Amino acid sequence: MAVYRDKARANPPMATKxxxxxxxxxxxxxLILRQxxxxxxRINSLATQQLIFSTxxxxxxxxxIVMLAAFFATPExxxxxxxxxxxxxxxxxxxxIVKAVNRFASIPVTAHLTDDRAELxxxxxxxxxxxxxANRHRLWPYLVEDTLLKVPEFEPARIxxxxxxxxxxxxxxxxxxxxxxxxxxxxxxxxxxxxQAQMAAAMDIDPSQVQPSNGSHGAPxxxxxxxxxxxxxxxxxxxxxxxLPQDHHNSLVxxxxxxxxxxQNRLTGADDNPENKVKMRLAQTLDNxxxxxxxxxxxxxxxxxxxxxxxDSNKQPGPLGSGNANQTSGPExxxxxxxxxxxxxxxxxxxxxxxxxxxxxxxxPGQNSTQSGDSDQQSRQRTGNGGGGASHGGGTDxxxxxxxxxxxxxxxxxxxxxxxxxxxxAHSPIHDGQPYNPPKVKVGLSSHQYxxxxxxxxxxxxxxxxxxxxxxxx
Amino acid sequence: xxxxxxEIPTVADFARTFRxxxxxxxxxxxGHEQAVEELLIALFAGGHVLIEGVPGTGKxxxxxxxGQALNLSFNRIQFTVDLMPADITGTRVILSSEDGRREFSxxxxxxxxHILLADEINRATPKTQSALLExxxxxxxxxxxxxxxxxxxxxxxxxxxxxxxxxxxxxxxAQLDRFFFKVHLNYPDEGELVRIISTTTGAxxxxxxxxxxxxxxxxxIEALKQLVREVIVGPEVEQYAARVIRATVxxxxxxxxxxxxxxxxxxxNRYVNFGSSPRGGQALMLGAKVTALLDGRANVAFxxxxxxxxxxxxxxxTLNYAAxxxxxxxxxxxxxxxxxxxxxxxG
Numbered sequence: 003m004a005v006y007r008d009k010a011r012a013n014p015p016m017a018t019k020x021x022x023x024x025x026x027x028x029x030x031x032x033l034i035l036r037q038x039x040x041x042x043x044r045i046n047s048l049a050t051q052q053l054i055f056s057t058x059x060x061x062x063x064x065x066x067i068v069m070l071a072a073f074f075a076t077p078e079x080x081x082x083x084x085x086x087x088x089x090x091x092x093x094x095x096x097x098x099i100v101k102a103v104n105r106f107a108s109i110p111v112t113a114h115l116t117d118d119r120a121e122l123x124x125x126x127x128x129x130x131x132x133x134x135x136a137n138r139h140r141l142w143p144y145l146v147e148d149t150l151l152k153v154p155e156f157e158p159a160r161i162x163x164x165x166x167x168x169x170x171x172x173x174x175x176x177x178x179x180x181x182x183x184x185x186x187x188x189x190x191x192x193x194x195x196x197x198q199a200q201m202a203a204a205m206d207i208d209p210s211q212v213q214p215s216n217g218s219h220g221a222p223x224x225x226x227x228x229x230x231x232x233x234x235x236x237x238x239x240x241x242x243x244x245x246l247p248q249d250h251h252n253s254l255v256x257x258x259x260x261x262x263x264x265x266q267n268r269l270t271g272a273d274d275n276p277e278n279k280v281k282m283r284l285a286q287t288l289d290n291x292x293x294x295x296x297x298x299x300x301x302x303x304x305x306x307x308x309x310x311x312x313x314d315s316n317k318q319p320g321p322l323g324s325g326n327a328n329q330t331s332g333p334e335x336x337x338x339x340x341x342x343x344x345x346x347x348x349x350x351x352x353x354x355x356x357x358x359x360x361x362x363x364x365x366x367p368g369q370n371s372t373q374s375g376d377s378d379q380q381s382r383q384r385t386g387n388g389g390g391g392a393s394h395g396g397g398t399d400x401x402x403x404x405x406x407x408x409x410x411x412x413x414x415x416x417x418x419x420x421x422x423x424x425x426x427x428a429h430s431p432i433h434d435g436q437p438y439n440p441p442k443v444k445v446g447l448s449s450h451q452y453x454x455x456x457x458x459x460x461x462x463x464x465x466x467x468x469x470x471x472x473x474x475x476x
Numbered sequence: 477x478x479x480x481x482x483e484i485p486t487v488a489d490f491a492r493t494f495r496x497x498x499x500x501x502x503x504x505x506x507g508h509e510q511a512v513e514e515l516l517i518a519l520f521a522g523g524h525v526l527i528e529g530v531p532g533t534g535k536x537x538x539x540x541x542x543g544q545a546l547n548l549s550f551n552r553i554q555f556t557v558d559l560m561p562a563d564i565t566g567t568r569v570i571l572s573s574e575d576g577r578r579e580f581s582x583x584x585x586x587x588x589x590h591i592l593l594a595d596e597i598n599r600a601t602p603k604t605q606s607a608l609l610e611x612x613x614x615x616x617x618x619x620x621x622x623x624x625x626x627x628x629x630x631x632x633x634x635x636x637x638x639x640x641x642x643x644x645x646x647x648x649x650a651q652l653d654r655f656f657f658k659v660h661l662n663y664p665d666e667g668e669l670v671r672i673i674s675t676t677t678g679a680x681x682x683x684x685x686x687x688x689x690x691x692x693x694x695x696x697i698e699a700l701k702q703l704v705r706e707v708i709v710g711p712e713v714e715q716y717a718a719r720v721i722r723a724t725v726x727x728x729x730x731x732x733x734x735x736x737x738x739x740x741x742x743x744x745n746r747y748v749n750f751g752s753s754p755r756g757g758q759a760l761m762l763g764a765k766v767t768a769l770l771d772g773r774a775n776v777a778f779x780x781x782x783x784x785x786x787x788x789x790x791x792x793x794t795l796n797y798a799a800x801x802x803x804x805x806x807x808x809x810x811x812x813x814x815x816x817x818x819x820x821x822x823g
Binding site: 110114117123124125127128131132139140141142144145148 | 486487706707708709710711712713768771772773774775776777778779780
């Protein structure tokens with residue numbers, strides 16, 4: 003092994019002022035490699051940090067954006083945001099992983115980096131590359147000693163000053179954004195609950211404002227009303243549905259919108275019980291809006307407070323109303339499909355999700371709309387009251403306020419659902435510039451009717467008000 | 477490796493000697509720092525130099541000053557169109573001995589020296605120019621079947637006049653390739669010109685002092701040349717030099733069976749007919765070794781390769797007419813080659 007002898011000490015090969023350490027070449031080489039190893043550990047530590055923090059940053063950022071969009075964006079914007087966030091995540095995740103993995107440095111790569119950063123002019127890569135062939139080079143001891151002089155120049159702290167990867171700061175930023183999103187979502191959620199708690203539950207709608215489904219596959223809204231109104235509405239919707247153009251594009255858009263809405267509900271927790279349907283009560287049409295019209299509400303029960311709240315809520319420029327299917331599924335709406343249930347109780351109608359489905363197909367088996375119409379005709383003839391199904395409530399038969407039980411049995415099974423595409427209009431077609439205010443009808447009770455057996459007027463649970471509101475906004 | 481480093485010239489010795497020679501030369505040569513340095517790099521790398529410059533820029537003065545500083549034997553041949561090969565290599569003549577017998581005796585030509593100045597080499601015929609080929613490449617001369625070795629160190633400095641091309645014989649590519657470096661001597665700037673005028677027209681004439689004794693000068697130079705070859709080159713640097721050479725070869729070259737690693741820069745493919753030969757790679761690496769020693773290192777760095785790239789490769793690129801039409805020179809192309817390979821190294 004070649005080492006510097008005394009003569010060499012007296013005549014150092016480098017024209018430097020600093021005396022090189024007296025070390026054998028092999029020992030000096032080991033010392034240099036150990037130093038290089040420490041530099042490598044530092045670089046690899048940063049690479050590991052970058053791998054972890056970058057991956058978490060991407061995932062957390064995407065989740066925060068999706069959550070924010072779920073709370074604050076419309077379904078369309080939410081869908082676009084989710085698509086972009088997913089795509090960006092799929093692109094960014096492999097990219098950041100590959101970039102971080104590429105930062106891991108082996109000993110030769112570390113030597114290369116150290117040479118560049120400490121301006122060692124290839125000393126380290128030469129040492130690392132030829133350490134196994136050291137004996138073949140006569141200037142090897144000189145190279146080792148020359149590099150030993152430079153050891154202070156490639157201390158780990160000088161080659162890589164950072165102990166913490168810059169990706170950590172990006173991760174902290176993503177955490178802050180996520181925290182902000184969480185707080186915003188919580189606040190929004192609390193506001194929703196507070197608003198729902200204050201809003202009235204009942205909602206009357208004008209039958210003329212109900213439109214057939216345009217292909218939406220969302221949860222259908224449940225509409226209650228008397229049999230004649232529901233029948234007329236069903237026939238009208240059926241006729242309008244036939245005239246609707248079969249626009250495949252609109253159908254896809256509606257499906258996408260429904261999907262986005264459903265996903266938003268799940269993320270925001272707004273739709274805790276998706277089985278509950280929004281129930282809306284049909285009001286009298288404009289033509290029949292005189293005070294003497296048949297009652298829309300349960301006979302024998304009138305809640306002025308609720309009516310006032312209902313009127314107030316309808317006047318609001320915001321959502322037309324909100325309700326909770328849990329509460330509306332009380333005695334007023336969940337009427338059993340038997341003859342007894344038709345005694346003054348509104349008939350429940352659920353619009354089919356598929357607009358092409360005829361109304362007769364969603365009726366009870368063995369019944370069709372024609373039969374129902376016939377029965378109703380017979381009923382009107384027997385009672386001598388031609389005011390329509392709603393007028394049956396003013397009959398004198400305490401057992402069947404809506405006519406003879408045999409004529410109304412069939413109406414009791416008229417259950418179908420229709421999707422409602424309704425929104426509050428600033429300029430109502432009914433009253434100029436005024437929101438629609440459903441007529442209030444007061445009907446005197448029959449002498450055979452038990453006044454102490456009213457069906458309880460319920461309010462929409464707070465949890466479902468947001469759902470109803472979104473339905474109307476849609 | 478049982479010998480100590482002091483038995484050979486040290487790295488510091490080399491750098492010190494190099495700088496002293498430079499200083500001596502610059503006593504009479506004003507400016508041209510890069511040309512002088514490249515000249516000395518080629519000398520210690522064991523190559524020969526082709527100096528190109530307009531008349532009056534100090535080509536002959538430079539060579540003479542170098543010979544005086546090194547205290548080596550120096551000859552000058554003025555190449556003309558009627559110069560014969562024997563005028564360079566020497567010839568056999570009939571001499572009478574003391575006993576009256578006549579016999580052929582070899583009369584060495586001017587090529588038998590340490591430093592040879594071939595002035596305006598492009599004015600001689602190709603036959604005469606080729607007489608230098610064997611001497612430059614193999615350091616020997618063969619006359620009438622007898623080979624005569626040249627005394628080391630043998631260093632040829634040929635000058636080339638880029639103007640007055642009428643009646644000249646441009647050097648063929650094969651002969652150009654035998655020159656280690658091509659050094660360009662440009663016109664001096666105003667400050668240098670003032671110094672030239674003042675130092676050469678005054679009463680006091682500057683002279684070059686020899687650095688070595690005549691008896692040991694050749695041995696010292698040879699020892700330093702040997703030290704150059706001892707410089708360590710890492711595998712990555714060797715690969716880098718090979719890539720640089722490979723990147724000078726256009727992809728359209730029909731002499732390259734494997735196209736991988738050829739020129740990435742479109743300018744090379746457009747303007748270069750033939751790239752550098754492997755001899756260019758040798759020049760690149762040896763020149764880089766000298767620059768490493770000058771920097772006090774025993775290893776070659778990437779920067780050393782890039783530093784001598786143009787001097788080593790510029791005259792080895794054969795450009796086409798498109799380059800001439802577009803005014804593209806080899807310096808520009810070598811720079812592009814180096815950048816492209818450097819980018820790939822960092823990438």
